[in-house]
Amino acid sequence: MVEGEVDELLADAWPAVETELVGRWRMRWSGGVTRRANSVLAVDGAGAIEERIARVDAFYAAHNVPPRYLVSSAAAPPGLSALLSRRGYRSIAPTFVQCAPAATVVELTSVPAGLRVESASSASDEWFSVFASTERYATGFGLRILRDVLLAPALPATFVSVRRAGHVVGVGQLVVEGTRASVQCMTTRPDTRGGGVARGVLHRLACEGLAAGVSELWLAVMVDNEPARRLYARAGFTTSHEYSYYEPTA
Numbered sequence: 001m002v003e004g005e006v007d008e009l010l011a012d013a014w015p016a017v018e019t020e021l022v023g024r025w026r027m028r029w030s031g032g033v034t035r036r037a038n039s040v041l042a043v044d045g046a047g048a049i050e051e052r053i054a055r056v057d058a059f060y061a062a063h064n065v066p067p068r069y070l071v072s073s074a075a076a077p078p079g080l081s082a083l084l085s086r087r088g089y090r091s092i093a094p095t096f097v098q099c100a101p102a103a104t105v106v107e108l109t110s111v112p113a114g115l116r117v118e119s120a121s122s123a124s125d126e127w128f129s130v131f132a133s134t135e136r137y138a139t140g141f142g143l144r145i146l147r148d149v150l151l152a153p154a155l156p157a158t159f160v161s162v163r164r165a166g167h168v169v170g171v172g173q174l175v176v177e178g179t180r181a182s183v184q185c186m187t188t189r190p191d192t193r194g195g196g197v198a199r200g201v202l203h204r205l206a207c208e209g210l211a212a213g214v215s216e217l218w219l220a221v222m223v224d225n226e227p228a229r230r231l232y233a234r235a236g237f238t239t240s241h242e243y244s245y246y247e248p249t250a
Contacts, residue, residue, distance in 0.1 A: 004043035004075030006097060006180070006218055006240065011041050013175035013182035015153050017145065020059055022052050027059045033145040035093065035245055039068040043075045049083065066248045072097070074241035081246070089246040094223040096239045102181070102214050104236040105206035112196035116163040117204045123151055123159050126168040130161075131187045151185070156212065160204045162197050170197035174205045181209045183219040186228065198231055206235075 004024065016028035016037040024044050030037035040056050060067040069089070071081050074097070081091070111117050123131070128147055151157075155175050162170040169192040173185040183205055188197045209217055219237065221228050 004072070006099075007041060007043060007070075007072045007075045007243070009177050009180055009218060010097070010182055010184075010220055011036070012155055012177060013153050013157075013184060014150055017149050022055045025052055025056070027056055029060075029063050030145055030149060031141065032065070033142045034150065035068065036070065037145075037150055038065075039070045039245060041070050041072075041075075042077060042080055043072075044077065049077055049080065053083075069246040070243055071246055072241060072243040076243075084246045088249050090249050091244045091246055094242060094244045095220050096223060096229070096242050097218065097220050098232055098237040099216055099218050099240050100232075100235060100237040102206050102209040102217050105202060105217055106210060108234065108236050109199050109203035109206065110196075111162075111200040111203055114164060115169075115197065115200045117200055118161045118163065119204060119208055120159045120161070121157070123147065123173075124161065124168075127159050127161050127171045130168050130171045130189055131185055133189070134187055158205070158208045158212075160201050160208070162200045162204075164192060164195075164197070170201045172198075172201040172205050174208055176209065176212050176214055179214055180216045180218060181212070181214040183217050186219075193227075198228075199235075202231065202235055 011026055014036050017030040020027045026041040028037050028039060032038055056067050069084060132143055132146060153175050155177050158174045160172045161168045170188040171185060172183065175182045175184065186198060186201060206217060219232065221232060
């Protein structure tokens with residue numbers, strides 16, 4: 001695997017409103033809606049880093065916000081973390097990037113009794129309502145960005161819903177790129193957690209991946225999200241690498 005390919009897969013699965021390239025560095029802006037879509041994905045060290053940082057500064061200055069960097073242990077130029085720290089940046093939101101064979105996830109997960117699972121090529125109103133209910137960007141502007149841009153990648157996507165007693169109680173999205181796919185947007189309604197809803201969503205996502213010729217499933221999970229990490233570990237996911245965001249302290 002070429003360094004940075006998985007981080008680029010995750011970026012492709014969550015497209016920004018505006019993206020500008022400097023080599024393989026992606027400067028992304030989406031009106032502040034989600035960290036990933038408003039950060040620089042710094043992939044590879046080709047070219048002068050100082051010159052690229054100057055381009056980054058100019059890009060975000062044009063949007064009247066400070067830069068934010070997504071620094072991956074698998075893809076970022078050597079020394080970038082130390083350089084940003086010297087410039088007054090701090091590391092936040094440490095995140096694991098994990099992988100599992102799609103066939104393994106199918107084998108190790110299941111849909112519990114009493115749940116009905118559905119798949120679609122777009123987000124229904126019920127799907128979006130469950131997903132957006134846990135997002136801190138649930139304003140009119142934020143909701144439009146989420147639905148019309150971030151959840152609408154150019155790559156093939158599948159939206160999975162789990163119903164209990166007729167109501168959607170859990171959702172997830174699969175975004176396919178070749179033989180790999182990104183699992184994202186895993187959300188369970190708070191009043192139904194602990195009943196296997198997320199396991200059922202993950203099972204269907206993995207089944208959809210296999211049907212589309214996917215061999216590897218990838219996802220990003222925050223280090224402090226212990227319930228999600230336990231779910232993914234039981235489903236066969238292991239950590240490939242990690243990333244965190246670097247933001248100015250002032």
